[in-house]
Amino acid sequence: MRLFKSQSDFENSDFYGGEDVVKGDPRAKIAVWPGKNNVGRDKNSYWLCAPVHPNCYSSDTEVLTNNGFKLFKDVLDSDLIFSINPKTQKMEYVPFVERIQYPYKGGMIHFKARGFDALVTPEHNMYFRERYRPKKQKQEIRYGILPANHLIAKSEFTIPRTGLWEGEKSTRRERLLAMFYGWYASEGCKVRKSQISITQHKERNYRRLWKILDKLKIVYSKGNGRFYISGKFAEEVLRDCPGKQYERRVPEWIKTKDKSLIKCFLREYILGDGSFRTRKCFGYDSTEITITTSSSTMQADLVELIHKAGYSAYTWIASEKGTISKHRNGEYSSNQDQLAISVSKSKGVLFSNQNSSKVEYVDYDDMVYCLTLQKNHVLLFRRNGNIGWSGNCGCEIEVEETVHESVEDLEDWYSTLEWD
Known part of the structure; x- marks a missing residue:
């Protein structure tokens, strides 16, 4: 065999003898390249393929790092990757040990459903769960990892959207402080070096903030629907959460705490x-919650917190830079894109021949990417605003199905979130 960078590199070389035949090389008769596969080929004309990191994502897929969502090609060596342990469902940030990227020409598998959109190589490891009923026992949920081209043979499966988070135990004051930061991050601004303000014109919310x-x-002054805070505490807030809206981020200490504080x-x-x-959703009333921000860092931080709180999320651009909007004091043109997040209680996306979900092979000719995580080998990715869990290019990963918990024991975390 003779190795080439890509199929096109082989076809444009002097060694091309048609199909995957090498000519002019006395030591090689067959050409191989990263991504070479037999998708769409008749079994009587299969190529000889040498797998080279088969578990990869399309070039437009992003991964959640400790520095926000990034395309795989833009991930820095120092970045940590948001991951989930496929056996315990516990979430954590982990380093990666290898970076994979190569040109790929051939069939990719497209998983598309409401809340999930993945375009992956056929051998890509997919994280999934399914209902399982051992003989004469109650129904259970079984988690597992299978290559994409094996998973699609199942008549029904679910891609998990959430996980379990065990942060540092919080105190009552820390929870109150987190509530304050929730208001400042959404409605606050920097007045000067040592002064901040939080505006709230809704009477009920104004009194709520006042009570916090x-x-x-906290020492404050009031005026025209605003609370003004000055001094060292204001300086500390500005260090944790910068003054300009497009620079906003969630303070790091909040992201490390337990689900109650989050x-x-x-x-x-x-x-x-x-x-x-x-x-209406499937004939029932459903409350939809949408969050907006002009900070891409804040958007990624909120997605992280939403998952840690036990929910799932979808993102999109609500309005582009330059859009004119009406405000209490007039009309203004936005200086930044307005980014939106939809909060969902959905804990998984069901793929079945009984619903509108789709799994299909599509032609692809572009770069593919992945990272090999130090452990867990399942990461949180985003494609076209859809966010979900999927495997990484960890060739040493153990393909194993594990029983986690019974259906009856699944907790509806969403119902515990009292908004009022």
Whole structure:
């Protein structure tokens, strides 16, 4: 065999003898290249393929790092990757040990459903779960990892969207402080070096914020629907959460805490920069929660917190830079894209021949990418705004199905989030 960088590199070389035949090389008769496969070929004319890191994503796929969502090609060596342990479903950030990228020409498998969109190589490891009923026992949920071209043979399976988070135990004051930061991150701004303000014109929310400030014993002044805070505490807030809206981020200490504190932050942030609407979903009333921000860092941080709180998310651009919007004091043109996040209680995406989900082979001719994680080998990715878990290029990963918990024991975390 003779190795080439890509199929096109082989076809444009002096060694090309048609199909995958090498000519002019006395030591090789067959050409191989990264991504060479037999998708779409008749079994009587299969090529000889040498797998070279088969588990890869399309070039437009992003991965969640500790520095936000990034295309695989833009991930830095120092970045950590948001991952989930496929046996315990516990989430954590882990380093990666290898970077994979190569040109690929051939068939890719496209998984598409509401809330999930993945375009992967046929041998890509997919993280999934399915219902399982051992003989004479109650039904259970079974998690597993299978190559994409094996998974699609199943008549029904679910791609998990959430996981379990065990952060540092929080104190009552820390939870109150997280509630304050929820308001500042959504409705606050920098007035000067040592002064910040938080605006809230809704009477109910104004009183809510007022109560939080009093419980924290923060010194403030009031005026025209605003709370003004000055001094060392304001300087500390500005270090944790910069003053300009497009620079906003969630303070790091909040992201390390338990689910209770994270929910405190999210609840107040949504009351400030979120919206609620009720619509019909499968014949039932469903409350849809949407959050907006002009900071891509804040958007990624919120997605992380949403997953840690036990929910799932979808992202999109609500309005592009330059869009004119009406405000209380007039019309203004936005200086940044307005980024939106939809919060969902969905814990998985069902693929079945009984619903509108689709799995199909598509032609592909572009670069493919992946990272080999130090452990877990399942990462959180985003494609076309859809966010989900999937495997990485960890060739040493153990393909194993594990029983996690019974259906009856699944907790509906979403119902515990009291917005009022």
